[in-house]
Amino acid sequence: MGGKMGVRENLISEVTINDTTLRDGSHANSHKFSKKQIEDYCQLANKANISIVEIGHGNGLGASSLQLGQSSITDQEMIKSARKHLTTSKLGVHVIPGFATIEKDIKPAIDAGVDIFRVASHCTEADLCEKHISYIRQSGFEVWGSLMMSHMLSPELLAEQAKKMKDYGAEGVIFMDSAGAYLPEDVATRVEVLLSEISIGVGFHAHNNLGMAVINSITAIKTGAILIDGSVRGFGAGSGNAQLEVLVAVLEKIKISSGVKLYPLLDLAEYAEEFIINEFPKIKSESIVSGLAGVFSGFIKPVLRVAKETGADPRDIFFELGKKKVIAGQEDMILEIAKNLVGK
Amino acid sequence: MTLIKKIPVGIIGSGNIGTDLLKKISRSKYLECVAFIGRNVRSPGMQIAESMGVNVSSESLSYIEKNPNLCRIIFDATSAKAHQLHAEILKDLSIKTIDLTPAKVGLMCVPSVNIEDCLNAWNVNVITCGGQASIPIANAISLVHPNPEYIEVVSTIASRSAGKATRQNLDEYIHTTEAGISYFSGAKNVKVILNLNPADPCIDMQTTVFAKVKNPNITKLKFVLDEIILKIKSYVPEYNLILGPILDNDRIVIMVKVKGLGDYLPSYAGNLDIINCAAVAMAEKWAEKWV
Numbered sequence: 190m191g192g193k194m195g196v197r198e199n200l201i202s203e204v205t206i207n208d209t210t211l212r213d214g215s216h217a218n219s220h221k222f223s224k225k226q227i228e229d230y231c232q233l234a235n236k237a238n239i240s241i242v243e244i245g246h247g248n249g250l251g252a253s254s255l256q257l258g259q260s261s262i263t264d265q266e267m268i269k270s271a272r273k274h275l276t277t278s279k280l281g282v283h284v285i286p287g288f289a290t291i292e293k294d295i296k297p298a299i300d301a302g303v304d305i306f307r308v309a310s311h312c313t314e315a316d317l318c319e320k321h322i323s324y325i326r327q328s329g330f331e332v333w334g335s336l337m338m339s340h341m342l343s344p345e346l347l348a349e350q351a352k353k354m355k356d357y358g359a360e361g362v363i364f365m366d367s368a369g370a371y372l373p374e375d376v377a378t379r380v381e382v383l384l385s386e387i388s389i390g391v392g393f394h395a396h397n398n399l400g401m402a403v404i405n406s407i408t409a410i411k412t413g414a415i416l417i418d419g420s421v422r423g424f425g426a427g428s429g430n431a432q433l434e435v436l437v438a439v440l441e442k443i444k445i446s447s448g449v450k451l452y453p454l455l456d457l458a459e460y461a462e463e464f465i466i467n468e469f470p471k472i473k474s475e476s477i478v479s480g481l482a483g484v485f486s487g488f489i490k491p492v493l494r495v496a497k498e499t500g501a502d503p504r505d506i507f508f509e510l511g512k513k514k515v516i517a518g519q520e521d522m523i524l525e526i527a528k529n530l531v532g533k
Numbered sequence: 534m535t536l537i538k539k540i541p542v543g544i545i546g547s548g549n550i551g552t553d554l555l556k557k558i559s560r561s562k563y564l565e566c567v568a569f570i571g572r573n574v575r576s577p578g579m580q581i582a583e584s585m586g587v588n589v590s591s592e593s594l595s596y597i598e599k600n601p602n603l604c605r606i607i608f609d610a611t612s613a614k615a616h617q618l619h620a621e622i623l624k625d626l627s628i629k630t631i632d633l634t635p636a637k638v639g640l641m642c643v644p645s646v647n648i649e650d651c652l653n654a655w656n657v658n659v660i661t662c663g664g665q666a667s668i669p670i671a672n673a674i675s676l677v678h679p680n681p682e683y684i685e686v687v688s689t690i691a692s693r694s695a696g697k698a699t700r701q702n703l704d705e706y707i708h709t710t711e712a713g714i715s716y717f718s719g720a721k722n723v724k725v726i727l728n729l730n731p732a733d734p735c736i737d738m739q740t741t742v743f744a745k746v747k748n749p750n751i752t753k754l755k756f757v758l759d760e761i762i763l764k765i766k767s768y769v770p771e772y773n774l775i776l777g778p779i780l781d782n783d784r785i786v787i788m789v790k791v792k793g794l795g796d797y798l799p800s801y802a803g804n805l806d807i808i809n810c811a812a813v814a815m816a817e818k819w820a821e822k823w824v
Contacts, residue, residue, distance in 0.1 A: 254724055255743040255784055256687045287727045290704035313731040314692060316700050498781075514732040519689055521741040521788060525776055 203446040205416045207241040208234055208433060209394070210461060211271070212283055213418075213425030216247035216487045218467045220260040224270045226465055231274035233460055237453035241281045241305055243418075244271045247426060247487055249283035249309065250294040256520055258491075264294065268301040279304040283335070286310065286317045291324050299328060307363060308354075309335035311516045312342045315350040319357045326358030333392060333416070334359035338516060340370040340483060344379045348386035361390030361416060366405065367487075369398025369428060369480040373408040380412040392416030395431040397423055398480025400472060402431035407439055421458040422466055427479060427486025429470025434458045478504045482511030491520050501527040539565035540820035541603060545594060545619065546610030547571025547578035549696065549798055550633055550805060554608055555582055556796035557813050563820035564813070568603055570596050581797070594619050601626045605823070606816050609634060612698070613705075624655050629819055631812045632658040635705045641713055644814040645669045645764040651815060652822070659811045661706050662804035663688040663727060664713040666740040666772070669765055670787050671718035673757045678746035684720040685743040686710065689728040691735035694802035703727060720744075737792050738803035739775075744785040751785070754778045758787070768814035769807050770794070 211230060215222060227244060234242045244267050246252040246260050253260040260267070264282075271280050282303050284295065287310075295306070306325045308318045318334060325332040334354030339347055351362040364379055376393065383391045393409035395402035395418065406417050419436045423429030437449045475489050484507055492510075496503035509526045542564050544551045551571070555578070558566045569582035574591045582589045590596040593615075597607065606629045609616050616636035623630045632639055639656030642648070646669055651657045659665060667686040675681055699706065710725045730736050755778055765772045771792035778787045793799065793806030800806075 254687075254726060255683075255685050255745070256726060256741070286703050287707075287729070290707050292704065292708065311729070311731065314700075314729050316697075317703055317729065319701060320704065513736075514730070516728065516730060519728055519730065521687055521689075521739070521786075524781065524786070525788065528776070 201410060201413065201445055203448070204410050204414070204440065205240045206433070206437070206447045206449055207243055207281060207392070207416055207418045208239045208420060209243050209418045209430055210420035210424050210433070210465070211242065211244040213247060213430055214420055214465065215245065215260070216426035216490065217424055217429070217470065219490065220246050220253065220258045222261065222267070224262055224266055227267055227270040228274055230457070230461065230465060231271045233453065233457040235275050235278045237457050238448055238450050239278050239454070240448060241279045242271065242275055243281040243283060243307070244268065245282050248288060249285050250298055251289035252285065265297060265301055268298060268303060272302040281305040281307060284308045284321060286321050291321060295321060295325065299330060303330070305331040305333070307333045307335045308359070309337055309365070312336040312339045312347060312350060315353040318354060322354060322357040322359050332359055333361045333363055335363040335365055335394070337365045338367045338485060339364040339379070340366060340368060340375070341514070344382035347379060348382050351383055351387050355387050355389050359389070361392055362387065363392030363394055363416060363418070365394040366396050367485045368483045369396030369402070369476070369486055370483050371405055372399070372401060373404050376405045376408045377412045380409050380414050384413050390415045392418070394418040396425065396486045397428045397430065397470065397472060398476045398486060402429070403435050403439065406431040406436055410440070410445060421461045423470045424461065424466050425470060425486070427470070427489040428472040428476035475503050475507065478507045482507045484510045485516065488520065488523065491523050495523045495527045499527040499531050501530040505530055538824060539563055540605050540823055541565055541567040542606040542608065542816060543568035543570060543597060543604035544608045544610065545570045547573070547576050547582070548610065550610040550809060551608070552578035552581055553797035553805065554610065554809050554812065555585070555587065557794070557809055559585060561813065561817060563817045563824060564606070568596065594622060597626070597628070598622065604628060606631065606819060608812055608816070620656055630656045631815055632656060633808060633812055635661070635702060635709055637709060641716060642811070642815055643668045643713075643717065644768060644811050644818070645761055646672045646717055648815065648818050652818070657815060659808050659815070660713040661710045662690070662738070662808045663706065663725060663740060664710045665807045665811050666738065666789060666791055667710070667742050668713050668717045669761045670742045670758065670789070671714045671720065671744070673761045674742070674744045674746065674754065674785060675718040675720065676757050677750055677754045678748070679719065681718060681720045681744050681746045683722045683745040684714055684718055685724045685726070686714060686740060687726045687728070688738065688740045688804070689730050689736065690738050690804045691801045692729045692731040693735050694738070694798070694804055695729050735799070735801035737790050737801050738807070739788065739790050741786065741788045745783070746785065749780055749785055751778050751780055754785070769810045771803065772807070
């Protein structure tokens with residue numbers, strides 16, 4: 190950090206906010222959002238002037254499955270419910286190739302009115318996104334690349350992967366701290382390396398396993414990120430994301446414009462607290478362990494469920510998952526590991 | 534020792550898949566590779582073939598057109614686009630063809646499930662690696678529970694086992710595997726997911742099959758599954774059931790692991806191995822009838 194960051198600090202005057210409450214929060218309520226919840230939330234988010242409202246299954250389009258949890262309503266129903274009420278805010282979705290395909294998922298999402306797509310892969314696998322990113326770009330829609338579990342790569346290797354996404358047509362690249370494993374200096378280094386290696390927008394997505402989500406997000410903005418994810422009350426997988434109301438308030442204090450209106454945002458958070466959030470994200474023991482083990486926050490719910498069923502210690506499961514370097518989508522490993530731990 | 538005359542076969546496509554097939558065929562009691570055909574004689578596959586004393590050519594399919602009586606079976610490991618062209622020509626030459634590309638021209642073939650149905654086909658395709666691993670299981674589920682409501686297949690493969698073609702054709706992989714599972718199980722709804730895992734050392738291919746059925750009968754399923762796994766193991770020795778069948782949250786869960794034979798491809802590439810093993814098993818079945 191140091192001097193270099195101080196220089197940048199004077200240059201940054203605005204940032205785009207991407208609200209992931211209805212997408213990352215889907216992990217937290219086991220993918221059970223209703224049409225009414227999506228409609229009401231979007232109406233209020235639109236009033237608060239949030240730039241982008243991201244919705245959908247926690248793992249994005251086409252991810253509703255037994256492996257990851259089935260959504261109560263279809264992707265199409267979710268998109269249509271949100272679309273009705275987002276007049277000034279943009280409607281965003283998350284897409285992971287391997288779950289979603291262009292034919293089955295992306296084309297219908299375009300037809301239903303999605304404005305912005307974020308095509309994601311595990312941090313080492315950017316080339317899986319080539320066709321999807323190019324297709325969306327060529328269709329004339331806004332597309333960003335997302336690199337998940339980015340803490341597993343060095344900043345230089347991360348930049349190589351980001352460069353691929355740029356070459357496919359991504360307008361920017363978001364690096365995700367899916368395991369909530371970063372400290373502020375890790376984030377600063379990555380933003381700086383990404384900015385110097387790929388001259389396109391950089392975004393950051395935080396998780397709060399080690400209590401760093403807000404400061405990591407602020408650090409990302411100060412070092413040059415132009416797109417930041419957050420969710421109201423931090424509602425997201427595991428210990429949650431950067432708490433959006435806190436983030437926007439801090440941005441006001443340091444005079445960086447997010448375009449979000451604070452009071453309506455606070456109202457939105459109150460609404461969500463009553464009608465959306467089934468359980469507040471807390472930094473529970475398992476979250477700390479998953480952050481330390483470098484395991485995707487979305488694993489917490491299924492790990493606890495399997496631990497309860499099998500009698501295995503969830504902390505042991507996490508460290509085993511960490512050792513095996515499992516990634517999102519490999520939830521089937523949980524049961525196998527738990528069974529091995531308890532000796533069948 | 535009785536000497537049986539082996540059936541002459543050819544391989545088109547000298548990449549990883551083709552080279553691994555060559556090694557597998559060299560062990561076969563029924564098959565002999567008499568032509569290894571690519572586009573570049575200096576490629577590693579071509580050099581291996583030469584060192585094994587196999588006739589090589591860089592003339593692609595025209596080599597077969599010029600020598601129409603050389604092979605009775607062709608393995609096509611080129612690309613979907615190329616196979617579209619090759620299929621017709623090979624049929625006109627009365628050469629049986631096993632398609633290892635995603636072209637989907639011929640009959641879908643999963644040896645443990647429908648090898649008998651494929652005996653008279655001119656062109657069969659071996660679907661996808663995930664298809665070869667999961668379809669026998671989906672089929673077993675449907676034998677015990679006709680018309681399952683929903684089948685989901687999640688495969689995880691080592692990143693390093695997925696070459697450029699696999700990576701660029703993820704969507705095609707998903708669509709083709711889904712079509713295969715519906716066809717062989719009669720399931721109304723099907724979903725296929727593929728994960729690439731970059732862990733080092735590389736993980737073996739793993740496939741999980743989930744199913745929602747009316748009145749699950751695990752005892753009967755175990756029985757049917759054991760039988761089918763025995764059949765698969767006859768051509769994919771390292772195909773192993775690692776979990777299940779169990780009932781978890783009202784859904785059937787079965788998990789298998791596939792290790793490769795480590796012929797040309799490393800043993801973690803069970804995904805590539807299983808598709809080649811299936812192709813060789815089919816060809817041997819044809820050959821067995823002819824010798």
